[in-house]
Amino acid sequence: MRSITTLAAAILLFGSPALAQPSDNVADTTAEATQGIGPGARPVGAQWSRSPVVAPNGMAATAHPLATQVALNILQDGGSAVDAAIAANAALGLMEPTGNGIGGDLFAIVYDPETEQLYGINGSGRSPAGQTLDQLRERLGPDATSIPPVGPLPVTVPGTVDAWFALHERFGRLPMAQNLAPTIRYAREGHPLAPVIAMYFGRNLTRFEENQQRYGFDFDNGRATYFAGGAPEPGDTFRNPDLADTLERIGANGRDEFYEGETARTMVDYLRRQGSAFTLDDFATHESEWVDVACVAYRRGYELCELPPNSQGFAALQMVNILRNVDLSQWERGSPEVLHYITEAKRLAFEDVARFYADPAFSAAPEGLLTPEYGRARFSEIDPARATPAFSPGTPDAPELEGPGDTTYLTVADSSGMMVSLIQSNYRGMGSGLVADGLGFMFQDRGELFSLDPDHPNAYEPGKRPFHTIIPAFVMHDGEPFMSFGLMGGGMQPQGHVQILVNLVDYGMNLQEAGDAARLMHDGGRQPTDALSGSAADTVPIDDLGTLYVEPGVPAETIEALRAMGHNVEVEETGMPFGGYQAIARHPETGVYIGATEMRKDGQAAGW
Incomplete structure (x- = not known):
């Protein structure tokens, strides 16, 4: 380097x-x-944006230009959109390890033109089958209210590789070794580090060093793999030969290499040395789950489609279900009325997220969450003139329940009409800080999102998947596939999905403008890790009203009006909390693809 x-x-x-x-x-x-x-001037479109990308045969939009090129090369070699998405995801695990990698989890939505259906896959991993909540609590100590963000305790089985192979078996055309070959080459020969990613490298090193002093986890392998000369800088040539070797074994030996073979044994041996309860059987028995994609109508024939819990995809659908009860287009996009309604819809939806969203194998979400009647009922709780000091979870018609971050997103489309919406993450920062000997990737810290309240649907249990923030999205229009898109960034994701949809449908922005427009991000309220209200563990105060963060593009008079309405508004100028957007839309008549990518990241949309 x-x-x-x-x-x-x-x-x-x-x-x-x-x-x-x-x-x-x-x-x-x-x-x-x-x-x-x-800024300079543009002859067409918004002055603060740029042109979308158009191409007839295929399109890729990712958070790194080289990963986009990898995807296009796979398409041109005869690969499907799924082949290209896997190849791009592998490349991003090398080039953007600050947000993802094969130590993390994956969710995807695939539109298959042959069957004319959307397919969803949940590639999230589970907790150790041999560790109970009481045993975990004993390890955490008597005063712990949450699972730490680093070390062995937040690690869950990495689900990405299994999801790759499940997707590939159903929709792939090229050998998996061919899909992984470009990343193997870049990992050995090196690639120049992009500026935003380099900035996140520096932030992660600071975080790991601070947390190492606090929690005392093993950071030797993580430092050697990613920070041997300190935090790398923009333009530095970054190599990861250990990752190249790991991917080469996976390409040659298949899914079982990662979950039962040499790589699995190395992972489990390392994790157990760190004090983890994982066994080889936890890895060998892991499998992804094909799930039904749910869609909610917005207006003008557009439907937003998301994946069910344990992800937070239904939060975006709940927001749409609330907002379709008011015509936002009667006001200007930057008006206080529009930002107020979006914020209050988010707050209402997230109260339900914190109360109901969990691994459905352990606790099913209420069936009434997405009904029009429930959307109208929740909308009626919004005061159009004031921010409500505190909302509570709703009461959808459903069976009784038992008991009272950093990501990459990419999308690819091919000449057949197949479109892939894929999101992948290690969760907070680069993950747990743990890198197994000689493997070249970091384990995720997704288990931090379990609740320690035994009565909560999202409570830690053996062999359970935690609540997940990462969500891919899709938009249908008049029953036809319209757009594959997503927006990375923890709790920002559902909020971002809805804002993109509003920009397109209510305000007629083009695909690039819809992502470049100034965003809001509300933070606060109850979380899925919190104890249920009134339980013995409910000792942590909740910031009910929260904080409404806005970008500088929101007018000053709007900010003052929102404050007068009771919102706690802060202007955030870095762009970091507002996510990372990629999108591909297909023209309904010509089949031409339109692509867009996030100005707040290093990425690129490109086609052929």
Whole structure:
């Protein structure tokens, strides 16, 4: 790994104020360097956006330009959209390990033109089958109210590789070894680090070092794999030969290499040395689940489609179910009325997320969550003039229940009309901090999202999947496939999905403008990790009203009006909390693909 040493190279990659104010600190970038000048002009479209990408034969949109090119090459070699999505996901695990990798989980929606159906796959992993909640609590200590974000305790079985092979068996055309070959080559030869990803490398190193002092987990392998010379910088050549070897074994030996073979034995041996309760059988018995995709009508023939719990996809559907009761287009997009209704719909939906969403094998979500009647009932709780101080979970008509982050998203479409919406993550930051000997990837920390309240549907149990934040999305229009899209970023994801839909349907923005437009992100309220209200474990105070974060593109008068309505509004200028969007839409008459990608990330949409 070699750092950039020339000023010219540094300016090209991430800018420098040095041209205006000579300085040795090239990391002091845009705020000073761009003072006194604004954006250029565009002949068509919004001045703050750029053109969508159009292509007739195929399209890929990912968080890294090289991963996009990998996907296109697979398509041009005769691969399906699923082959290309797997190849791109593998590449992102190498190139964007700050958000994903084969130590994490995967969810996807596939539109299959042959059957004209949407297929959903839940590739999330489970907790150790031999560890009870009482045993976990004993390890955490008597004062623990949550599972830590690092070390062995938040690790769940990585589900990504099994999901790859399940998708490939059903929809793949090329050998898996061919799909993984580009990433193996880049892992050995190296690739230049992108600027936003490099920034996240630095943030993750700081987080790991702080947490190592607090929790005392093993970070030796993680440091050697990702931070041998400190946090890498933009343009540094990054290599990961251990990951290349692991992927090569998977390509040659198949799914069982990761869950039963040499790689599985290495993972389990390492995890048990760290104090984990995992056994080889936990890995060998893991399998992904094909699930039904649920859709909710919005307006003008558009339907938003998401995956069911244990993911939070239904949160976006609940928001749509609430918002379709008001015509937002009667106000300007940046008005306080529109932001108020979106925020209150989010708060209402997330109260239900915290109360009901969990592994359906252990606790099924209420059947009435997505009915029009329930949407109208929840909408009626919104005060159009004021922020409600506190909402509670609703009471959908359903059976009684027992008892009172960092991600990558990508989408690919091929010449047959197959469209893939895929999201993959290690959860918080790069994950648990744990890297097994010689394997080149970090284990996820998804188990942090279990509740420790035994009465909660999302309570930790042996062999259970935790609540999941990552959600792919799809939009149908008049019963036909319209758009494959997603937006990474923890609790931002359902909020982002809805804002994209509103921008397209209510305000007529094009695919790129819909993602570039200023966003809101509400944070606060009850979480799926919290104890149920009134239970013995309910000792942590809840920030009911929360904070409404907005980007600088929201008008100042709107911000003041929202504050006057009772919202706690903060302007966030970094773009980091607002997610990472990719999208592909298909023209209903010509079949031409339109692609868009996130300006807040390093990615690219491209077609052929």
